[in-house]
Amino acid sequence: MKWAAGVAITGLMALLALGVIGVFPRPELPDPEPVALSWGARNAVAAIVLGVRLWDTLFEILVYAMTIAGVKLGLRFLRWEKRVPPVAETPLLRRSADILLGPIVVFTVYVAASGHLGPGGGFPAGALLGTGLLLLALAKGVERVSAEIHEEALDWVEYGAIVVILGLAAVLLLLGRRGAPYFIATNLLIALEVAIGAWVAIHRFALSRGEV
């Protein structure tokens, strides 16, 4: 088993190395700058993600929402016999997390809203907000934070954001609209969606901890 795995992995690495050296032909791509400007963005990656490959991004969001729903469903009925008690919190950590959460939210909105002009975009911004909420949960205790955030409202916001993104995409694809306002709106909604998904997955895992 081990030698077969070794041969297979070495073969795969050799194939990748051959591709790097230039054995296989590489296509010549057009200059990205005129393409980006024609979509109304300065960041070529944002123009590709939300413009040229919009179908891809839409289905990516759908796959993401479906897997997060799977995580929710899978852990909903899990009951451990021996539950791990909540970790004791300290006032210093709690206060610092409270102070830091505001700047994290502001930075998230900045990264999402300026994603078409520079480095950033909806996905990094969502990861920022999700990890910010994780910091809050680590400092204040997951049980406490998840009691403060209403799960049902989160569901409505998450799936509502997907519906609005689909509507925006329909306007873009059917009417041929393009430009900066569209990029800003889509990036903010994607950030919301990714942040809520990350928070739901992480806090579900933290809540369903236990011992066998």
Add this chain to the structure above:
Amino acid sequence: MEGLAGLALGIALVGLGFWTLVVRRNLIWKLLGLDVAAGGSILFLVALGYRPGGRPAIVGLGPGPAVDPLPQALVLTAIVIHFATLALALVYVVLLTHRRHTQDVRRLEAEERWPQP
């Protein structure tokens, strides 16, 4: 070649991740191996888009050729989907641990009651 270090590191990480995925018997270790392999492939794709002396693919950041933005856009999808599928896979590992009290694939297979024909 300047971008070669990233490519070599990416290939090495993919090999290491696949090795862990195949050889380790613990399911959590297998998922960690999958994570490392995904990280390596992401690094490999981003390094493929590198051009010598290239600048970031943002308009107005100075003269010179821009790096290829297509792998970066591709990788954005890969990162998000990888996070989601890894979380889903971990849910199944948690459920399996809750039911069968082990994460060892050999023990899981040995204790499996296969249906008799």
